[in-house]
Amino acid sequence: MSGREGRLTVDGERAVLTFERRLPFPIEAVWSAITDPDERGQWFGATTIDAREGGSIEMVATGPPLPDDRKKMTGRILVWDPPHVLEHEWRQPIVENGVVRYELRAEGDATVLRFTHRGLSVRNATGFRGGTAAYLDRLGAHLSGAPLPEWSNSRD
Incomplete structure (x- = not known):
């Protein structure tokens, strides 16, 4: 496991x-939280998905706290x-083009989520890194029905 703060590889x-x-x-609950626009909107942000490869x-x-046009993410679904x-x-607009991947593996009654974001500059x-950890904390809280931590509070 890469720990709460993840791993950065250059x-x-x-x-x-x-x-x-x-x-x-x-695994079905985690998949739904990641891919259902209503659920994803609760822990990550307003989302629309054309749920298919391509x-x-x-x-x-x-x-x-940036203007929406600066933090809006768009992309094509690759898998x-x-x-x-x-x-x-x-x-x-705020970073280089990259690719994110959510891989889910059932482990008994639990799910192991492996998240990668590649293509970013080292800076x-x-x-x-901190923001991604915070959003994954928010995903866990969403799934458990706990209050969501503020994304910025989880970064320290």
Whole structure:
């Protein structure tokens, strides 16, 4: 496991962020939280998804406190394999174009989520690391019905 704060790996001028979280919920519940626009909107941000390989995804994250047009993420869905893999492009004005991947593996009554974001510069990956950990904390809270931590409070 890569720990709560994830792992940053450098490959030339680009970096990869990798997080693994063991979530005590069935794989279908985790898949739904990640891919259902209504659920995703509760813990991550307003989302629209054309749920298929080749479809599109758009999202405006709840944080950071930037104008929506700066933090709006768009992309094409590269892998759609319910309930195991969602991979999509991550195009956002504040960072380099990249790819994010959610891989889910059932482990008993729980699910192991492996999240990767590749294609970022080392500087931006370092900056995204805390925010990504915070949003994964929010995902866990959403699944358990707990109050969502503010994305910025989880970063310290």
